[in-house]
Amino acid sequence: MNETLDPRYDPEGIEAPLYRRWEAAGLFHVPAGDVKRPYVISIPPPNVTGVLHMGHALNHTIQDVLIRWRRMQGCDAVWVPGMDHAGIATQNVVERELAKEGLTRWDLGRERFVERVWAWVEEYGDQILDQQRAIGDSCDWERTRFTLDEGLSRAVREVFVRLYEKGLIYRGSYIINWCPRCQTALSNEEVEHKEVAGKLYQIRYPLAEAGEEGVVVTTTRPETMLGDTGVAVHPEDARYHALVGAELILPLVGRRLPIVADEYVDPEFGSGAVKVTPAHDPNDFEIGERHGLLRVNVMSADASMSDEVPEAYRGLDRFEARERVLEDLETAGFLVGTEPHTHAVGHCYRCDTAVEPWLSEQWFVRMKPLAERGLAAHREGRLRFHPEHFGKKYDHWMENIRDWCISRQLWWGHRIPVWYCEACDAQVVAREDPTECPECGGGLEQDPDVLDTWFSSALWPFSTVGWPEETEDLRALYPTHALVTGPGIIFFWVARMVMMGLEFMGELPFRDVVINGTVRDHLGRRMAKSLGNGIDPLEVVERFGADAMRYTLVNATAMGTNIQLNYQDLESAFAVGRNFGNKIWNAARFALPYLSEEDVAESPLDRALELEDRWILSRFHGVVLEINEALEAFRLHDAASAVYRFGWGEFCDWYLELVKTRLRGDRGEEGRAAATTTLAHALDGWMRLLHPIMPFISETIALRLPGRGEAYTIVSGPWPEPPEEWSDAAAERDMSSLQEIVGHVRNLRAEYGVDPGREVRVMVRGATPELRSALEGAGEGVARLARAAFQEVDGQPPSGPGAHAVLRSGAELFLPLADLVDVERERARLSKELARLEKILASSKARLESRKFLERAPADVVEREREKERSVEERRRRLVEKRRALEGTG
RNA sequence: GGGGCGGUAGCUCAGCUGGCUAGAGCGCUGCGUUCACAUCGCAGAAGUCGGGGGUUCGAAUCCCUCCCGCCCCA
Helix, strand or coil, rough: CCCCCCCCHHHHHHHHHHHHHHHHCCCCCHHHHHCCEEEHHHCCCCCCCCCCCHHHHHHHHHHHHHHHHHHHHCCCEEEEEECCCHHHHHHHHHEEEHHHCCHHHHHHHHHHHHHHHHHHHHHCCCHHHHHHHHHHCCCCCHHCCCCCCCHHHHHHHHHHHHHCCCCCCCEEEEEEECCCCCCCCCCCCEEEEEEEEEEEEEEEEEEECCCCCCCEEEEEEEHHHHHHCCCEEEECCCHHHCCCEEEEEEECCCCEEEEEEECCCCCCCCCCCECCCCCCCHHHHHHHHCCCCCCCCCCCCCCECCCCCCHHHHHCEHHHHHHHHHHHHHCCCCCEEEEEEEEEEEEEEECCCECCEEEEEEEEEECCHHHHHHHHHHHCCCCCEEEEECCHHHHHHHCCCCECCECCCCCCCCCCCEEEECCCCCECCCCCCCCCCCCCCEEEEEEECEEEEHHHHEEEEEEECCCCCHHHHHHHHHHCCEEEEEEHHHHHHHEEEEEHHHHHCCCCCCEEEEECCEECCCCCCEEEEEHHHCHHHHHEEEEEEEEHHHHHHHCCCCCCCCCCECCHHHHHHCHHHHHHHHHHHHHHHHHHCCCHHHHHHHHHHCCCCCCHHHHHHHHHHHHHHHHHHHCCCCHHHHHHHHHHHHHHHHHHHHHHHHHEEEECCCCCCCCHHHHHHHHHHHHHHHHHCCCCCHHHHHHHHHHHCCCCCCCCCCCCCCCCCCCCCCCCCHHHHHHHHHHHHHHHHHCCCCCCCCCCCCCEEEEEEEEHHHHHHHHHHHHHHHHHHHHHEEEEEECCCCCCEEEEEEEECCEEEEEEECCCCCHHHHHHHHEEEEEEEHHHHHHHHHHHCHHHHHCCCCCCHHHHHHHHHHHHHHHHHHHHHHHHHHHHCC
């Protein structure tokens, strides 16, 4: 199929149909039985409520590049897609919908509410999968999973039961982070700390013994004083030695508070005395434990004041209560001081409400034993982060790991598989729902809570492929290879997958963790719905094509750094990718009509290759190595810029330009055939190298090479492996001399404003034999690119006014420009160039004159320095000569 | 308070384990459109590599320190 390409590059017209064809042909699916050389990536499952944003686009493009590259290399590449039920997030979305109808989840009741969420999921849940198709994700859709589907739910339950049986899951009353709006516990990771301008209040607690002044304590949350059950001081704080063991009276409440000595207290901070509220602060909880203090829970689930406080405050919202408490303390004379103070306040990561440290009964996972192996895996180099420094964050977190609160007071999620007997106090933890108490035969009631969403996410790499069943998929697809994700969920997700993988599979779930950058706007702000600064990937796809977006993203991000895109000017934000696509299209449009089936089938080495042919094949050989190396090291941006430089800077700018006339047969049939065969291979190779990053345009062009039909594809490879013979150092050296000549002539022409249409005469003196033969070989093309007629001269230097340049090899160029050259101007130009050379020469000479340099620097470095000095010195000498010659003509 | 990241051209960033005359894209300036591409071509201007100190024959790169941004955890 050798039809011509549309004159206009229209990504919208080619992308969607192509994707449908790929999917229909099953190119992204590998049956488990066929997996011989697996390369597996488990997608970070997007929230089922989600729509694709730029962060996904970046994250997915990186994964797709890796998957497509390995697939082309002949691996059985499987990218397992899916979605996360996203407990709190999804429940919130549906609750908001209900609110529009004036309803709450309580009005519906648990069962009907959960049905309602499922209905929502069924209606909107698949949206994001189609968006993934639009950006080209080559997922194995037949393996799509949802964290709440049957198989994954079984995995969740199995894990819970096993951990429980191993004593790694326990239930207890501890301080957890409570979101009063979502009315659920949160893990430490689900709390975002924000600096808030608050106040520091000093409150005097009088001693129980009458007549004494008492002790001043400091707090940012005065309402919690209602739950104080003690005051702590540092054991070595001389100011309070006498008071330890004495009792204070809690103002407004009247409770007697013991003064205890505890190392935790910082004697430098405030008065050195700390109020202790065991039910509302994790540190106070521990102090309370150590000293046997009471726990008084002064708040209800909605953060209003509970019945444990004096009547006047009951039912007040926590912030109202704060004001009332302050007023009352003031009136009673207990408030001694107030000062401004900024401190970090935890907020719910889903609804942004200030969380309350709250004492409640929750389920926890004991993390230390799990973390040890995860930590060892990284330290021993079996688990690697890219970029490496993210490993430090991982280590730090793992070393300081705390138990994980996994119960959530939500309705949407995996119900905790624990039942309580209504008759005796038995507690049943089971894989299958029990019907009666095994102890006494009494009725059972299941724990009302569900598990943290991240509990099921932690199992993702093996739960998606069948675990706990010993499936073929599980054997073929675990462990996965790379995990690609954002920096924000290393703790939420990555670390937990590592721990669970090691625990249940006995093997890491992946060896390489690739952390992608954060997409920000042009002002450096994170893209967020609330800021309205986001970019819709689908709009970008529609306007510039998925390929343009993918290229722009891959090119712009060194792993783990930020990527800035201007949402107000998509045109320029995606210009790199869009322009590149256009260039590729046009290059192919130009080249294809010259090619025949034979060109595609034959080896270029069997043709009578000319310099530029050998050069482009050699460059291709080089760029393949460069790209392989970059991709292996997850430096996708290096691969992107390499394929760009090769395609645009070498193939288009030089090769196509040089062979234009040969393609039309100006140098005979042999010359034409060598050019077309080389061209076919270079173009095909370029498209293959491009394919992982820009799959649509590369495939479109590749299948239009003669002899290939609609059924042809490069999706399955092969990935280029150019023969060693294509590498040709001599060709590269000679071409680079020619490029240098063209550069000089173009520069001089521009300097002197030579009419672009006018051909100039260029005299070359002192050419090396290599240069001479190169000029003979490719002279015609070079002459065309420089719009110059070359003429070799030797012996005496050319006379008359003109412009000069000296090449690195020492050869000289002279352009006689009698009517154009302004002697003063040429002299100034030469002087400027001379000054530049002098500077380089000076530093080079200084180095070479230093004995230490000669003694200590490696020989090759010294040799290179000598070579540089020689070359610069030679050019300087020639230019000085030229300048002197000008004196005569001025 | 603890941990981490970054400061290279007007902008966004490359530059790996120290060694070619520090690069790219965008932007800017000049010239150019019968000839694949103006979403283009050619040429050009532009950098005390945050400041200071040190190690070294040699530092954008390694060490120390200071300044300025940012992130995570308490």
